[in-house]
Amino acid sequence: MSLKNLLAVFFILTAPGLAAPPNIVWIIADDMSPDTGAYGQAQVKTPHLDRLAAEGRRYARAYSTAPVCSSSRSAFILGCYQTTTGLHPHDTENPQPLPAPYQPLPTLLREAGWFVTNAAAPGTVRSGKKITKGKTHYNFAHDAKTLFDGDEWRKRKPGQPFFAQFQITEPHRPFPIPESFDEAALAAIKLPENYPDHPLVRRDWYAYQRSVEVVDQRVGAILDQLRAEGVLDNTIVMFFADHGRPMPWGKQWLSVEGLQVPLIVRGPQIAANQVEERLVSLIDLAPSVLKLAGLPVPAWMQGQAILSGDFPAREQLFAARDRCGDAMDRVRAVITPDRWFVRHFSPEQSRLNWSSYKEDQYPGMPLLRELQREGKLAAFPAQWLAPTRPETELFDLTADPQSLHAIRDPKSSADLNARLDRWITETKDQGAKGDPTTEPYLADIQKAKRADYQRTWKKRLNNPEPTDAEKVGWWMKSYHLDAADAVP
Numbered sequence: 001m002s003l004k005n006l007l008a009v010f011f012i013l014t015a016p017g018l019a020a021p022p023n024i025v026w027i028i029a030d031d032m033s034p035d036t037g038a039y040g041q042a043q044v045k046t047p048h049l050d051r052l053a054a055e056g057r058r059y060a061r062a063y064s065t066a067p068v069c070s071s072s073r074s075a076f077i078l079g080c081y082q083t084t085t086g087l088h089p090h091d092t093e094n095p096q097p098l099p100a101p102y103q104p105l106p107t108l109l110r111e112a113g114w115f116v117t118n119a120a121a122p123g124t125v126r127s128g129k130k131i132t133k134g135k136t137h138y139n140f141a142h143d144a145k146t147l148f149d150g151d152e153w154r155k156r157k158p159g160q161p162f163f164a165q166f167q168i169t170e171p172h173r174p175f176p177i178p179e180s181f182d183e184a185a186l187a188a189i190k191l192p193e194n195y196p197d198h199p200l201v202r203r204d205w206y207a208y209q210r211s212v213e214v215v216d217q218r219v220g221a222i223l224d225q226l227r228a229e230g231v232l233d234n235t236i237v238m239f240f241a242d243h244g245r246p247m248p249w250g251k252q253w254l255s256v257e258g259l260q261v262p263l264i265v266r267g268p269q270i271a272a273n274q275v276e277e278r279l280v281s282l283i284d285l286a287p288s289v290l291k292l293a294g295l296p297v298p299a300w301m302q303g304q305a306i307l308s309g310d311f312p313a314r315e316q317l318f319a320a321r322d323r324c325g326d327a328m329d330r331v332r333a334v335i336t337p338d339r340w341f342v343r344h345f346s347p348e349q350s351r352l353n354w355s356s357y358k359e360d361q362y363p364g365m366p367l368l369r370e371l372q373r374e375g376k377l378a379a380f381p382a383q384w385l386a387p388t389r390p391e392t393e394l395f396d397l398t399a400d401p402q403s404l405h406a407i408r409d410p411k412s413s414a415d416l417n418a419r420l421d422r423w424i425t426e427t428k429d430q431g432a433k434g435d436p437t438t439e440p441y442l443a444d445i446q447k448a449k450r451a452d453y454q455r456t457w458k459k460r461l462n463n464p465e466p467t468d469a470e471k472v473g474w475w476m477k478s479y480h481l482d483a484a485d486a487v488p
């Protein structure tokens with residue numbers, strides 16, 4: 001530790017008249033919409049998260065700045081839109097060091113004397129393997145060994161405040177497929193209108209919901225750990241997800257489903273049973289933590305502190321999607337208290353634009369196309385498969401809280417379009433340039449990912465390029481369905 005850091009710790013530990021500085025814990029779920037009891041999903045059993053909400057504050061309108069892991073994570077760890085920092089392409093192949101003046105939150109807290117860790121949530125297992133390494137997935141070059149003081153917050157010095165991140169791998173795909181399905185629970189699932197009501201879709205959502213219940217158990221284990229060490233009541237616990245659920249019209253889309261996340265905060269000076277209705281963004285978390293820690297918020301951070309309760313209501317938030325793996329697609333969204341506005345920069349593309357990740361992991365992709373081919377898709381979900389998209393879309397959140405039915409209101413569209421233009425200029429949105437020049441050519445990325453896709457399907461079906469019907473058949477079998485179940 002440098003002399004500066006030692007002095008900082010000394011100050012924190014000895015400053016007279018100051019309450020002990022708070023510890024900060026981030027518990028981060030991977031790919032989760034607000035699908036908990038407290039958020040109104042009674043059929044998903046989330047007692048620990050519901051208790052956390054009852055003991056603290058639930059943000060009813062929290063959004064990620066990107067509907068995909070690494071772009072969103074790059075933004076919230078810096079408190080700054082990923083489009084400003086040039087960290088917008090998801091799964092950047094060749095990450096570069098962060099340019100000045102940007103510094104991730106762990107670095108800022110570490111330099112101020114906090115003990116900073118990043119760990120997988122206790123009990124994490126993926127495909128039968130125990131996971132101990134905490135996810136970072138930032139689109140900038142970093143070394144977890146120097147970014148963090150390890151993965152165990154209990155190794156801090158006596159009295160040293162800590163900032164611990166716990167990464168929960170659920171409900172990221174692949175979901176464990178349940179051995180059996182509760183018929184009543186399957187029937188009770190409320191599918192959004194843009195999904196076909198098909199047994200495979202219901203079972204896939206059922207598996208997702210069970211995976212959310214695992215998130216809840218992990219949260220319970222983390223809170224037990226804090227309680228057992230006697231630090232829970234001097235710790236601000238913030239639970240959130242990096243973006244919305246991994247379904248065809250959620251993750252990777254600038255829809256409510258893709259961007260709205262649960263955000264629950266509990267700790268000293270947070271009164272119980274509060275619901276916050278103002279718009280907040282995940283880039284608000286880093287400045288909130290700095291303010292709580294009594295540290296200066298750098299001028300380059302674009303979020304605002306939202307913990308004290310006296311933050312100004314915003315007129316709008318913004319969100320962006322750029323290249324996601326092999327799918328190049330620039331889209332921007334403006335979110336206001338009652339409107340949702342989307343601009344597609346490539347309206348000539350279908351929404352079902354090829355994505356090897358989705359084609360490997362989402363039963364809904366081949367199913368949507370296959371049902372359409374067979375003429376079994378209802379008119380509304382079928383609209384989402386049109387070969388092109390409009391340049392802009394406007395939704396009225398008061399009447400349509402999931403942003404499904406576009407409305408025509410030219411005055412409102414013009415206003416939001418102008419706000420988006422201003423934001424693009426003012427925040428120096430890098431998206432128009434596409435990928436940074438340090439990235440491989442798109443065609444090469446696509447070729448490599450297509451090869452991964454072919455390997456996956458060769459393993460599953462001994463066929464590297466199966467038809468949609470064959471893929472649906474494989475998914476049906478995986479979900480214990482037979483062909484007779486496919487008749488809607």
Ligand SMILES: [Ca+2]
Nearest residue numbers: 030031069242
């Ligand atoms: Ca994610």
